[in-house]
Amino acid sequence: MSTHPLQAWCQAFDWMSEAVWVVAPSSLTVVYANRAAQQLVGLPREQLQGCHVRDLAAAPQDVYRWNDLADIAQGQVTYTQVLHASGRVIPVEQCIRQIQDAHGAGWLIWTLMDRSEQDATERELESLLAELRATLDSAADGMLVCSADGQIRAFNHKLAEIWAMPNALLLQRNDSAVLAFLRSQVQQPKAYDQLLEQLGQQPQLHTCDALQLLDGRVVERRSVPLLRHGVPAGRIFSFRDITQATEIQNGLRVAAQVFESSLDAIFIADAKGAIVKTNPACTQLLGAGFPEGTRATELFDYCEQGWQEEVARAWGDVGYWEGNRTLQRANGSLCAVRLSWVASRDEHGKLQQSVGFMRDLTQQQAAQQQIEQLAFSDALTGLPNRLFLGQHVERAIAESPESSFAVLFLDLDRFKIINDSLGHQFGDRVLKLVAQRLQSCLRPHDVLCRLGGDEFVLYLHHCQMPNSERVAKRIQDVMREPFGLDGLGFSVQCSIGMAQYPDHGRSLDELVKQADTAMYRVKANGKGNYGFYEPAMSTGLLGRMQMEHALRQALSHEALRVVYQPQVEMATGRIVACEALLRWTDPQLGVVSPAVFIPLAEESGFIVKMGAWVLEQSIREAARWLKQGVAIQISVNVSSLELLQPDFAVRVSGLLSTYSLPACWLELELTESVLLQKEPVIVQCIEQLAALGVQLVIDDFGTGYSNLAYLKRMPISKLKVDQSFVRGLPQDASDKAIVEAVVSLGRALDVEIVAEGVETQAQREMLQSMGCGFYQGFLCAPGVESATVLAMLRAQTAGMDVGDMRTGATASADSPALPGKAGRKVSAKTATPSS
Secondary structure, three states, X not given: OOOOOOHHHHHHHHOOOOEEEEEEOOOOEEEEEOHHHHHHHOOOHHHHOOOEHHHOEOOHHHHHHOOOHHHOOOOOOXXXXXXXXXXXXXXXXXXXXXXXXXXXXXXXXXEEEEOHHHHHHHHHHHHHHHHHHHHHHOOOOEEEEEEOOOOEEEEOHHHHHHOOOOHHHHHOOOHHHHHHHHHHOEOOHHHHHHHHHHHHHOOOOOEEEEEEEOOOOEEEEEEEEEEEOOEEEEEEEEXXXXXXXXXXXXXXXXXXXXXXXOOOEEEEEEOOOEEEEEOHHHHHHHOXXXXXXXXXXHHHOOOOOOHHHXXXXXXXXXXXXXXXXXXXXXXXXXXXXXXXXXXXXOOOOOEEEEEEEEEEOHHHHHHHHHHHHHHOEOOOOOOEOHHHHXXXXXXXXXXXXXXOEEEEEEEEEOHHHHHHHHOHHHHHHHHHHHHHHHHHOOXXXXXXXXXXXXXXXXXXXXXXXXXXXXXXXXXXXXXXXXXXXXXXXXXXXXXXXXXXXXXXXXXXXHHHHHHHHHHHHHHHOOOOOEEEOOHHHHHHHHHHHHHHHHHHHHHHOOOEEEEEEEEEEOOOOEEEEEEEEEEEEEOOOEEEOHHHHHHHHHHHOOHHHHHHHHHHHHHHHHHHHHHOOOOOEEEEEOOHHHHOOOOHHHHHHHHHHHOOOOHHHEEEEEEHHHHHOOOHHHHHHHHHHHHHOOEEEEEEEOOOOOOOOHHHHOOEEEEEEOHHHHOOOOOOHHHHHHHHHHHHHHHHXXXXXXXXXOOOHHHHHHHHHHOOOEEOOOOOOOOEOHHHHHHHHHHHHHOOOHHHHHHHHHHHXXXXXXXXXXXHHHHHHOOOEOO
């Protein structure tokens, strides 16, 4: 080193504690290393001199950096690593500077300071801090450490969890924001502030309080001073969520209140079954006199054998026993109770105590008996009801499956008259009298049941058919005797249907159904009698039900159609009107006669929907004829059920308006029975129809119990002689006299007469000679399709001269409000003789 330009400096470097390397800039090789450098890397000076600095670097970035001198940041202190001869990596603090020697040559001075001991100390401190942080975070309570000036030194995750601190607050170091958030979550911030102020004034104070948070939870807050060398240097707060514990305490408090105030009797027994505590309700239920320590089982000792073992098994299976028991009071009286007996065990499953809950069932049992009585009896008459009868019959069948008995279905005839004329309250009293009379006809083992309304069912125990018939006759005789009520004498008649077990059914439902069927057959044959069920009755009813179902389907399945039967003027032979007739062809039943399905539709109420459809079809066809230059009245039959619809007249008006048909071209045929009804709805409907200009016709005149006074009141334009009177002409003198009377009556009232069912020329000639103006029947045409009617009318029109056609067209199109007779005369001009 005597020849080295930096010899003086190198001698000085040997005394330095830092490792110093002199590096040639051009080759980046070591030209000098002091003692500290040799010691740092564990190599002698001779071996280090001439060594490239990359061989000493341990960090990859240093290896790369020493490749280019321009990449080396000179004068900056950086942290890196060097490689020891043993292969160990040593952390160091390095600095590289460039200097010039006395000859002006440049050198790199690379100084390194060993940081192994410092890094170990830092790692130990970091480990200690990590352990302290882990300890703090693993604490069960939320921890908050504050300095004496109120700044936050530390807090754990549990604190953030308890207070539900937002993430944004945890990611920034803002002590004021954290403390403000804690304050914002309490329900009483003023009290919160007061305690913090007190702690600031008394640094040695230990406190414990409970905070009510806004979300309803309860948090316990404890605070102790943070001491450093015995001097307060801050404060440590711990927080614990005690919501559940508070609820448990409150629950125990409430449970104690419930125990004392409960209406149920509650007793607590120890592990041996001795009663140790009772609530006031239990004391009252047991009565005074039970000694302390009485065993709970002694209250029910007289119960059935094995009950205690049953309780023990229930405790082992589900932890409680529940059922009805009879309790013996202190005075010896008995009381029905509902007992729930719960076992309480420790964590090892050993019985600690048991709790019994008893409810007095005395009133409930009385109410239950009353409910059962109401459930099995008729409220009005006190007789057994259908439910009681069903159970009674089931027992009878189960006990004697082969023994015969009878079921009678009894219905009072025309009982509606009593209700309508004297009121329902009077009718209810009559039903009570009827029940008493019927009961007098039965034996002790028989059962009389009221189904409802004026229907009764009788069960005749061990009764053969001859005896059943005798009972029915006796009932008829007893019911024929006059009744008296409130000074009023009256009679009540009944119809009885009978069914026999097991011939007619093997259950009560079957027998009642068959007896009901037999009763309806009795009513159909004149009422006031009795009769046994026959299988043929059900066959007829089944067929009727199937036909009714098919009829309801016929309208939507397009199985119904409307045909039109012409009405002919006697004098001219011209068609002046057409009656709409309904026809039904069913895929299974074939062609069904109107005489069969029209009454069925009337009885079922389907006539309303069906009649509405026929009315619309007829008005639409008449309007279509009118638009084609052929004006003719259309006649539609209307039932009383249709007239009872409040909106019938409105619907007729709407249909006339929809299809642009003047009202004078529509006739509605009504029966005498409809006109004789004094229902306000029907009377009002007829008046509304007449006001519209619709013509009203009396159909089947003379077949009812006519009261001719209605002919003066009602706006009738036409009478139709029923075909039953026409059929006997010209031979039957009685029919001839009736028809002559009807024609004379029509002439006197100035209404037209139409004869129905004219089939022969002799009948036509006889009717014309009597003065009958119009007829309809097979002599002219049966009911035909609309196209056929239109062809017939056009044939009539073709036989007229041009003047007649013009007159007819003008009258039909321009005179929609013509009165009935004038309208018919005009339409007669447009007609030609029928074939």
